[in-house]
Amino acid sequence: MDNWREWRKYRRAELIALRESIAEEEHRCWSSAITGLLEQGFPSLQKSVVGFCWPHRREYDPRPVMDFLRKRGATLALPEVVNKCEPLRFRKWWPEAPMTIGTYEIPIPDNTDPVTVGAVIIPMIGFDDLGFRLGYGSGYFDRTLAVLSPRPVAIGVAFEILRLNNVHPQPHDIPMDFIVTEGGIYRVTVNRLEPISTEECAAENMRAMG
Numbered sequence: 001m002d003n004w005r006e007w008r009k010y011r012r013a014e015l016i017a018l019r020e021s022i023a024e025e026e027h028r029c030w031s032s033a034i035t036g037l038l039e040q041g042f043p044s045l046q047k048s049v050v051g052f053c054w055p056h057r058r059e060y061d062p063r064p065v066m067d068f069l070r071k072r073g074a075t076l077a078l079p080e081v082v083n084k085c086e087p088l089r090f091r092k093w094w095p096e097a098p099m100t101i102g103t104y105e106i107p108i109p110d111n112t113d114p115v116t117v118g119a120v121i122i123p124m125i126g127f128d129d130l131g132f133r134l135g136y137g138s139g140y141f142d143r144t145l146a147v148l149s150p151r152p153v154a155i156g157v158a159f160e161i162l163r164l165n166n167v168h169p170q171p172h173d174i175p176m177d178f179i180v181t182e183g184g185i186y187r188v189t190v191n192r193l194e195p196i197s198t199e200e201c202a203a204e205n206m207r208a209m210g
Helices: 004-020 024-041 043-047 063-070 140-147 198-208
Strands: 049-051 075-080 089-093 099-101 107-109 119-123 126-128 153-157 178-181 184-188 193-196
Touching: 004 126, 024 043, 024 063, 024 153, 024 178, 024 184, 024 198, 043 198, 063 075, 075 107, 089 107, 119 140, 184 198, 193 198
Parallel strands: 049 075, 049 119, 119 153, 153 178
Antiparallel strands: 075 089, 099 107, 178 184, 184 193
16 A cells, blocks of 8 residues: 555544543443453463553553553563654553653653563554554654563454454564454464463463463
8 A cells, every 4th residue: 555654544544533522431341341351361470570551542541451460470560761763662650660751741750660572552543454553653662562572462452343454564663563453363374363261371371481
């Protein structure tokens, strides 16, 4: 697609508007379902350094599952924009951590210790049947996933109504490893999203941790 930038700009605005129109009860119900799936499907996160994003414009709010993970041993971190063309830096976060306002008016830790994440729960404006994410267009997560070694497990989260057939991925785009919606957990394979049970997902991730 030659005009993929314009196409994404249009779809991005359309999907954000759709997300912001979700009724409060549905948003709460869907968010609760995603939280439950993350808790049950990814017990390995309890022993990891987990990056997440402060909720923005009615995204899924990951703070309840972050609280669940922290109480079971996880170290939590929020991303910080260092420079427009550089990867994100993750800083340690806990409920009483000092905070400041960062890029896009989103809260970030105020000079807490930088950490290396083993997994990241990544919000998605939209996603497609191949596991590619439609984000806000700045490319921060793609740049970050491309350079971190070992690469953290990328878990995309969004509501099912934000699913697209194709986001027209470009060479710089990096697919998620897993996608979680209120409808279930999907493993991202070469050709498609593969639904998997919470038990299978949990076992797979625990094996990957060794």
